[in-house]
Amino acid sequence: MRDQGKSEEEVMEGLQRMREKDLSYHRIFSSMCTPPHPIALLAHERFQETNLGDPGLFPGSAELEAEAVRMMAELLGYPDACGYLSTGGTESNIQAIRAARNAHSFRDGNIVVPKSAHFSFDKIGDLLSIEIRKADLDDDLKADLASVESLIDDKTVSLVGIAGTTEFGQVDPIGEMGEIALDSGIHLHVDAAFGGFVLPFLEGEWRWDFTVEAVTSITIDPHKMGMATIPGGGLLFRRPEDLERLAAYAPYLTVARPKALTGTRSGAAAAAIWAVMNHLGREGFKKVIDRCMDLSRRMVAGAREIGVEPAIEPVMNVVTLRMDDPEGVRADLLERRWRVSTTRCPKALRLILMPHSTAESVDLFLEDLRDVLKRRG
Amino acid sequence: MRDQGKSEEEVMEGLQRMREKDLSYHRIFSSMCTPPHPIALLAHERFQETNLGDPGLFPGSAELEAEAVRMMAELLGYPDACGYLSTGGTESNIQAIRAARNAHSFRDGNIVVPKSAHFSFDKIGDLLSIEIRKADLDDDLKADLASVESLIDDKTVSLVGIAGTTEFGQVDPIGEMGEIALDSGIHLHVDAAFGGFVLPFLEGEWRWDFTVEAVTSITIDPHKMGMATIPGGGLLFRRPEDLERLAAYAPYLTVARPKALTGTRSGAAAAAIWAVMNHLGREGFKKVIDRCMDLSRRMVAGAREIGVEPAIEPVMNVVTLRMDDPEGVRADLLERRWRVSTTRCPKALRLILMPHSTAESVDLFLEDLRDVLKRRG
Structure with a gap:
């Protein structure tokens, strides 16, 4: 710790620089957390x-x-x-x-x-x-x-x-x-x-x-x-x-x-x-969950269109996609600024459709997934 | 959980009613926490x-x-x-x-x-x-x-x-x-x-x-x-x-x-x-600690004026005052809306002088302490 403190402005600028290194949730399919309501x-x-x-x-x-x-x-x-x-x-x-x-x-x-x-x-x-x-x-x-x-x-x-x-x-x-x-x-x-x-x-x-x-x-x-x-x-x-x-x-x-x-x-x-x-009550929560499940089904349907099958039919808003070398695909997707994770047994690409996910992000992701898989042959 | 949610206004009013039941730190000498900077x-x-x-x-x-x-x-x-x-x-x-x-x-x-x-x-x-x-x-x-x-x-x-x-x-x-x-x-x-x-x-x-x-x-x-x-x-x-x-x-x-x-x-x-x-740096922290220590000394000096001795000379911003029946005194002070705690061995009244404490709160507290002790005889 320095002897002399920094001004509020300086500290807040420092925080802002750090905050900009953090990702926004927009392109994150790997997290079970989401921005708070x-x-x-x-x-x-x-x-x-x-x-x-x-x-x-x-x-x-x-x-x-x-x-x-x-x-x-x-x-x-x-x-x-x-x-x-x-x-x-x-x-x-x-x-x-x-x-x-x-x-x-x-x-x-x-x-x-x-x-x-x-x-x-x-x-x-x-x-x-x-x-x-x-x-x-x-x-x-x-x-x-x-x-x-x-x-x-x-x-x-x-x-x-x-x-x-x-x-x-x-x-x-x-x-x-x-x-x-x-x-x-x-x-x-x-x-x-x-x-x-x-x-x-x-x-x-x-x-x-x-x-x-x-x-x-x-x-x-x-x-x-x-x-x-x-x-x-x-x-x-x-x-x-x-x-x-x-x-x-x-x-x-x-x-x-x-x-x-x-x-x-x-x-x-x-x-x-x-x-x-x-604030949400059961009805409000149901709407949020319904939306996450709709997005999960959209993700699975889109994946099937490009020849990728889910590891299991999604029970909740977690989609897992079977493919060769999911770790390699994850790395390729990371280069396109998508954050996804993988499962171990069976090996699959893992996507969580959270309240921050959108139909647009699902569709953009699927385009990139299609392209990544095509390039990998 | 109810089926129907409440409006944002209703929820915030509910929170406000609860928040008003919480104490403000102003009259709290019993906590090692303090409002955040x-x-x-x-x-x-x-x-x-x-x-x-x-x-x-x-x-x-x-x-x-x-x-x-x-x-x-x-x-x-x-x-x-x-x-x-x-x-x-x-x-x-x-x-x-x-x-x-x-x-x-x-x-x-x-x-x-x-x-x-x-x-x-x-x-x-x-x-x-x-x-x-x-x-x-x-x-x-x-x-x-x-x-x-x-x-x-x-x-x-x-x-x-x-x-x-x-x-x-x-x-x-x-x-x-x-x-x-x-x-x-x-x-x-x-x-x-x-x-x-x-x-x-x-x-x-x-x-x-x-x-x-x-x-x-x-x-x-x-x-x-x-x-x-x-x-x-x-x-x-x-x-x-x-x-x-x-x-x-x-x-x-x-x-x-x-x-x-x-x-x-x-x-x-x-x-x-x-x-x-x-923001504070070492110098800023030193000012905060100096102030807490000044208040601790003020508390001890004021206590001595009303015939109460500390259990030990304060090493840091924790003041413990020896007296008969500190639990009873604590209860009497609670009626005057002061929050203090007690120690077990030796038995004493315990006061923590935190960044939220003020000279005014110390002086007001000492007046009440004097009065409480006088009434108890």
């Missing part, structure tokens, strides 16, 4: 200085958090669910697994996750010193139930099902996994970081949320498809006693038993979540 | 949509993070230190202890912290399944070196020293703890969540940062005395290999080996930290 920005700004870690000082912010949790509980099929707003999917998954682990007297347990689970589960294994057992996937890239069952033993503390896998946007057979979890007397955590704000608005008979009796906790990420601001995560538990397993004793604060992993917490992010959910 | 608010707003978890999409934001880390490394006495911006002190402490634990082949280790350590170390013990051994304090409320030494055994992976204890603002004898750590061949982590932006600007011969050779990592919290926005934390390591012990493999993102505990991370908070440090 305008009302999220307004709400965030108004609550910028508030701290959910000290609710006695900020009872209004704390009420927004409680209401946001209640709205998410309703959305997830169990209005009595309890929980809190986390920093995002990783914290929510850490805490859900920690609660499951703490429900047992031993500490050298394991959890069974599908191979499609987010990479942060490996981090969770290291952090909590818990073994992460990975179940095979079936042909539809859902958790294979026989494989899940074969990995459970006396030290298994939780199953994990994914509602909207990071790579393919697939939904695990949570209903059937619930039967296995009930039989084994263990937790079933659902990672719906991406799908939590998508699946409730899709047609179709999904069984993935608290309406599945065995589901003990759900991760949902407002800062992904919830169009809220970062850090905007959510963690919900069916039973208060599981939330209570995370409680710490906090002598100097105005909260007796905080449950979050972090101490000081953004009231601004809570306000943003509350604002988006209240 | 105006330039932090401007910076935060401009980077609201950026995600440090995906630095290939946001290289400008990533550069701000790298520069903020470098500035903090300089501030902490070792410009080559490496690290990242965390969500705050708890995450930084978790990760520092995780790195220390992961440096060993066993997992059932322990760490030795002073009894004055922040309550979140108990949470860390639970999370990492590591034993937290608590050393006694000496008469100055610093870690007692003999007690620290007596708690170390073959399974001790780290000592922890506090530079600015939460309750008393005291600084542990980090230099001497460093000798013990070197002798034992273990890590020495310094929790300077509060003191990191205070101690560098005080007169006096503190030895607490990376200039103490044995110090392996430091927690510093820009969203406390750094006047940045939430979530603004920092974690610095002396050795890259310790940071590397936190690395995860991230297949779908534009970062190969992310080190943070969380995935999606606020670029806005990074921009705010960068902006405050650049």
Whole structure:
């Protein structure tokens, strides 16, 4: 740090230069985040200085958090669910697994996750010193139930099902996994970081949320498809006693038993979540999701026109396209300033159609994809 | 969530009603947070949509993070230190202890912290399944070196020293703890969540940062005395290999080996930290700290005038006042809309003089304190 400060103008110019190096979301198909909804920005700004870690000082912010949790509980099929707003999917998954682990007297347990689970589960294994057992996937890239069952033993503390896998946007057979979890007397955590704000608005008979009796906790990420601001995560538990397993004793604060992993917490992010959910309502969210699904179908149809097939028919707004050498195609597209990502197994090009995506960007992208594939022969 | 959304006006009115329930910082002496510096608010707003978890999409934001880390490394006495911006002190402490634990082949280790350590170390013990051994304090409320030494055994992976204890603002004898750590061949982590932006600007011969050779990592919290926005934390390591012990493999993102505990991370908070440090410089920070220390001395002098003595002479901008029944006094002050907290051992009233504090608020508070004490007899 320099001795002398710079003027406000100089600092803001410096920030602007850096900001111009960042990409705009316009040509990004690789991110599960999206620019916050305008009302999220307004709400965030108004609550910028508030701290959910000290609710006695900020009872209004704390009420927004409680209401946001209640709205998410309703959305997830169990209005009595309890929980809190986390920093995002990783914290929510850490805490859900920690609660499951703490429900047992031993500490050298394991959890069974599908191979499609987010990479942060490996981090969770290291952090909590818990073994992460990975179940095979079936042909539809859902958790294979026989494989899940074969990995459970006396030290298994939780199953994990994914509602909207990071790579393919697939939904695990949570209903059937619930039967296995009930039989084994263990937790079933659902990672719906991406799908939590998508699946409730899709047609179709999904069984993935608290309406599945065995589901003990759900991760949902407002800062992904919830169009809220970062850090905007959510963690919900069916039973208060599981939330209570995370409680710490906090002598100097105005909260007796905080449950979050972090101490000081953004009231601004809570306000943003509350604002988006209240402003859009279910109807507003459905419009956003319908539009993302229309764009996903447009992407698949356009890809088929140039001879490219999806790895699976899109379940939600994640499109994966089978092709030779998707990494090479990704690099060629990067030269044309498109940001896409790839999947590992099966190998495919991966595109997420987010609220910031447009029919125009899909069509422009498809033109470039056609050209790239033609040049590669 | 309702089916129909509410208008922007309705939502903003709802937010405003909640915001009015929150306290303004004006009469708060109980918080280690403070309203962000105006330039932090401007910076935060401009980077609201950026995600440090995906630095290939946001290289400008990533550069701000790298520069903020470098500035903090300089501030902490070792410009080559490496690290990242965390969500705050708890995450930084978790990760520092995780790195220390992961440096060993066993997992059932322990760490030795002073009894004055922040309550979140108990949470860390639970999370990492590591034993937290608590050393006694000496008469100055610093870690007692003999007690620290007596708690170390073959399974001790780290000592922890506090530079600015939460309750008393005291600084542990980090230099001497460093000798013990070197002798034992273990890590020495310094929790300077509060003191990191205070101690560098005080007169006096503190030895607490990376200039103490044995110090392996430091927690510093820009969203406390750094006047940045939430979530603004920092974690610095002396050795890259310790940071590397936190690395995860991230297949779908534009970062190969992310080190943070969380995935999606606020670029806005990074921009705010960068902006405050650049705008104030060391001279600007020194002015802020000088003012907080002046207010602390004013508080102590005023307390003495009404017959109340501090528990310790304030080392930094934390004032603790000895009295009978501080909890009762706290409750009486609450009726007069003052927010203060208390300490446990020794029992005292605890006041933090933050950048939002003023001479006027100190004087008004002292009048009320005098009156409260008189009425209680």
